Amino acid sequence: MSLGKQHNMWTRAAHWPFLVVIGMGLVIGLAASGAFAVALRVTSSDAFCSSCHAQNVVPEWKKSMHFANPAGVTAGCSDCHEPRDPIGLVARKLAAVHEIWSELAGTIATPEAFEANRLRLAQAEWSRLRADNSQECRN
Numbered sequence: 001m002s003l004g005k006q007h008n009m010w011t012r013a014a015h016w017p018f019l020v021v022i023g024m025g026l027v028i029g030l031a032a033s034g035a036f037a038v039a040l041r042v043t044s045s046d047a048f049c050s051s052c053h054a055q056n057v058v059p060e061w062k063k064s065m066h067f068a069n070p071a072g073v074t075a076g077c078s079d080c081h082e083p084r085d086p087i088g089l090v091a092r093k094l095a096a097v098h099e100i101w102s103e104l105a106g107t108i109a110t111p112e113a114f115e116a117n118r119l120r121l122a123q124a125e126w127s128r129l130r131a132d133n134s135q136e137c138r139n
Helices: 012-042 046-053 057-063 077-081 086-105 111-131
Strands: none
Touching: 012 086, 046 057, 046 077, 046 086
């Protein structure tokens, strides 16, 4: 048995593949985190919400004190319908997937379909708001 130079997995040459994998993981992780943050911001905008609710809720919102009031402050969709804490926000976004599916499936895609489901949808939202004492609105 020779006691000559043995191959060591921690030699300089062996470090490069490991460091490349770690570096790629960091870059992919940062890019994914950034994309996730952008997606959260975009889906929290009034424009995004209005893209599905333009025919039903938006006209009412624009006539309400939430939109136009003497103080000049507009309460947008996310102000009352999305939690501020990151975990609650992500959970709300996941729950909203059902709303998007309902729009795509046609369940609430027309004013008539929305009206047919309006009370059920409102009761679910009222229940959610009561559960946290309307914390989002009060913020």
